[in-house]
Amino acid sequence: MSPTIRAERLLADLTHLAQIGAGSDGGIHRVAGSAADFAARDWLDKTLRCAGLHSYRDQVGNVFGRTQRGNGPWLLIGSHSDTVPGGGHLDGAYGVIAAIEVLRTLHEAGHPAADHIEVVAFWDEEGVGAGSMGGLVGSSALCRHPHAEELSGYLELHIEQGPRMDDQGLELAAVTGIVGVRRYRISVQGVENHAGTTPFSARSDAGRVVTRTAAAVQDICQEVNGSVVGNVGAVGFGPGTPNVVPGTAWLEVEVRAASDAILDLVEQQLRLVLDRIAAEEGCSGTFTATSAKPAAHFDTAFVDTVDGVCHTLSDRTERLVSYAGHDASVLSTRVPTAMIFVPSTGGFSHSSRESTPDHLLVLGAQALLDSVLAVTAPLTRRTLQGASA
Amino acid sequence: MSPTIRAERLLADLTHLAQIGAGSDGGIHRVAGSAADFAARDWLDKTLRCAGLHSYRDQVGNVFGRTQRGNGPWLLIGSHSDTVPGGGHLDGAYGVIAAIEVLRTLHEAGHPAADHIEVVAFWDEEGVGAGSMGGLVGSSALCRHPHAEELSGYLELHIEQGPRMDDQGLELAAVTGIVGVRRYRISVQGVENHAGTTPFSARSDAGRVVTRTAAAVQDICQEVNGSVVGNVGAVGFGPGTPNVVPGTAWLEVEVRAASDAILDLVEQQLRLVLDRIAAEEGCSGTFTATSAKPAAHFDTAFVDTVDGVCHTLSDRTERLVSYAGHDASVLSTRVPTAMIFVPSTGGFSHSSRESTPDHLLVLGAQALLDSVLAVTAPLTRRTLQGASA
The missing domain is CATH 3.40.630.10 (Zn peptidases)
Structure with missing residues (x-):
């Protein structure tokens, strides 16, 4: 006892x-x-x-x-x-x-x-x-x-x-x-343009790449493994005014998973999705790992x-x-x-x-x-x- | 001559x-x-x-x-x-x-x-x-x-x-x-929470409502009328750190169309989509018209x-x-x-x-x-x- x-x-x-x-x-x-x-x-x-x-x-x-x-x-x-x-x-x-x-x-x-x-x-x-x-x-x-x-x-x-x-x-x-924790900063370069006179088809809208990628993070995590969690904690557009198509945009995403191998898979998927969406929107995306705790x-x-x-x-x-x-x-x-x-x-x-x-x-x-x-x-x-x- | x-x-x-x-x-x-x-x-x-x-x-x-x-x-x-x-x-x-x-x-x-x-x-x-x-x-x-x-x-x-x-x-x-030009500010209230320990199913992620709504703007405009243009020019999350699920988030959107009747239709659709996405994410959204030029x-x-x-x-x-x-x-x-x-x-x-x-x-x-x-x-x-x- x-x-x-x-x-x-x-x-x-x-x-x-x-x-x-x-x-x-x-x-x-x-x-x-x-x-x-x-x-x-x-x-x-x-x-x-x-x-x-x-x-x-x-x-x-x-x-x-x-x-x-x-x-x-x-x-x-x-x-x-x-x-x-x-x-x-x-x-x-x-x-x-x-x-x-x-x-x-x-x-x-x-x-x-x-x-x-x-x-x-x-x-x-x-x-x-x-x-x-x-x-x-x-x-x-x-x-x-x-x-x-x-x-x-x-x-x-x-x-x-x-x-x-x-x-x-x-x-x-x-x-x-x-869980291991990895943080990434995704930066997108598009073309700043007039929001009225530029038809959708003629835009390179960096903001759309960021919002579409951000909206996809949850599905990416869940498809890799049910125990993965991810979070888009911060976003921003430049120049950031209503009448200008964003020429630059960024987001910060964090991913947590029980093993580094799962984190590798999530990172791979995030990069693929970013590249696909950036190409669709006529922009280029940069994927930077800002920190990684195993x-x-x-x-x-x-x-x-x-x-x-x-x-x-x-x-x-x-x-x-x-x-x-x-x-x-x-x-x-x-x-x-x-x-x-x-x-x-x-x-x-x-x-x-x-x-x-x-x-x-x-x-x-x-x-x-x-x-x-x-x-x-x-x-x-x-x-x-x-x-x- | x-x-x-x-x-x-x-x-x-x-x-x-x-x-x-x-x-x-x-x-x-x-x-x-x-x-x-x-x-x-x-x-x-x-x-x-x-x-x-x-x-x-x-x-x-x-x-x-x-x-x-x-x-x-x-x-x-x-x-x-x-x-x-x-x-x-x-x-x-x-x-x-x-x-x-x-x-x-x-x-x-x-x-x-x-x-x-x-x-x-x-x-x-x-x-x-x-x-x-x-x-x-x-x-x-x-x-x-x-x-x-x-x-x-x-x-x-x-x-x-x-x-x-x-x-x-x-x-x-x-x-x-x-074109008539209308600008709106969409503010979303969710629940700020730990980005690691809160499973997706337990979140009220205001950031997701904003990114999903922003990503939908182009489709909404084009479905109402091929001549409508819209732009999400600014977004933000609170508190805005990678390891916190955003408890608040906002976006600014501008819509232009050749007639006020078309602008009314777009506004109606934007409100519907915001309400649906906010409900799906367990958040509440506020839709504010900040300016309107007929x-x-x-x-x-x-x-x-x-x-x-x-x-x-x-x-x-x-x-x-x-x-x-x-x-x-x-x-x-x-x-x-x-x-x-x-x-x-x-x-x-x-x-x-x-x-x-x-x-x-x-x-x-x-x-x-x-x-x-x-x-x-x-x-x-x-x-x-x-x-x-």
Whole structure:
């Protein structure tokens, strides 16, 4: 029988952290590097110390916590404590608070696993601040630091941030990996012309190439693979006045899929469709990859362990791929990694409407604790045997 | 046998006027109210006076010219002398210079029609200056002024500004009217959401409503009537970042057609298509008419007269509707009006690529002179009879 986390303490800590950076719009404003972000990290330090734990911070700003007498290798657990502007109170914060609660519970119970766990609140996962280096900053820095050599693995608990679990009535999910994300900018060159005197047949309308291509993105994604998502997030025409046929136009599209091979197929189709439409409209299109994050595939044994724990705690659990990026994608390049999801009510995230029922927040934290025990079992068995010898 | 205009003088004056406001980009910069615009008007004054004609300016800035002994009612001939920034050397300028050449030729020939003609260089037809009242300013002001009561009609010679005549090898055209122009802003409200974690089926993507509607505009226009043209000149998404499903989006569309009844049909179809697509995408669309210029139908007798003259001068002539706006549309609300078109090589206008072969510029000016004689024939017959009595 594993120790049970203290539900009321977990929820109270979540509420407390949500007050740091709370805006009048109902959202949380704790962008990395802001005063509120530093205040939150100070409060995490204090919370760890009040629990009799050791707290320290690295040069980047990641906050760590462990027992006073603990020793490596460490199973790292946590998430990030920064938010987008006006974000929700669970994205990142939930994983950090739950990790603290797991360590605190095991420490209080005198469980040997406590000495092999390290809690982390990563710096700048969101990458939205003015001087940000693009997100996942703290986890990336950790993976380049010698401390990464002392880690045995990484477990992250997070809200899903999408509607799948809520729609299907799932309570827990073992996350198998994180989609790869590619962003492209499509620029189209046509011929600027008088919108009245130029018949349709005589136009080279760059705007039409962009709107037709944009309108085709959803079909392209779905035809390649039902699990691909894409988004046209921005468009623009030049010169951008009602009485001039656009001579230039552009769009920005993002595609996410569970494997890089699928992303390759989508990219190929996007290029074909752009070329075809541009030719039909007498324009030329330029297709530029502006960023590419490869898909992350989590450690099979870790995922199996987490999945087994989830099934012990609930019969409403599945394996899912994550469509949002997480620090876990970075850690998975260095150490065995897995994640646990709880549902997001209505799928809302990055907004003040972000929420998850309390009993599922508690269930998720317990799943994290049980997963920690399952993953560290070989280590703690040795410890227990040593103590009884 | 009517007097013949002096081709070399017409072309030299066009070249001279093109130097006023000529930019290093090859385009003409004579936006209404600019120093170059005033310099051009001063040069027109001087040119009229050097020809022994009377020149005056009204309060708005329209430049007029007539013989010293002339008397009303006046057949007004001319166009505008302002340009868009970087415009061509013929748009407006050609109609003004040709009108001066017609009056000068008739005056020199001692033709009685000369005393019933008034030349005009309208103020601010283009409406692109910072403080502009939206274009057609000079002609609109004239129609509100008592002087409009002294006008017997209006004839305007202009380049086509589109490719139809050049494509079909036409040399002259009698213009039957000017298309009506309506502009709409379509705003769409969806739900801003995470572009990775929100499946296509759970989105209310305002951007998709805008791109799908924009892509449908051409078909809508062509299905209503083959002569309708439309243009989506501007689009935008909010918040406009690659990883957020657009929660808001908008487009600006302009439609031109030869009659207001056809424009009504197009508007009806645009509304239907917007509503259908918005419903399919789980969004709501707002359709706002931002401006509406009614279609202008020129005077039947004037158009017949001009058409007859064109057929006398060339066997490559047709009746056409104008897809560009002109001062003639304003004048046609007060007095019998018609226009003559010469081709635009390649259809280019509002650009430094604007051009028309010299021999067609000369032919157009002669068509204007012959049309003036045909229209004023009843008046001049009386004058000739009076003189011979």
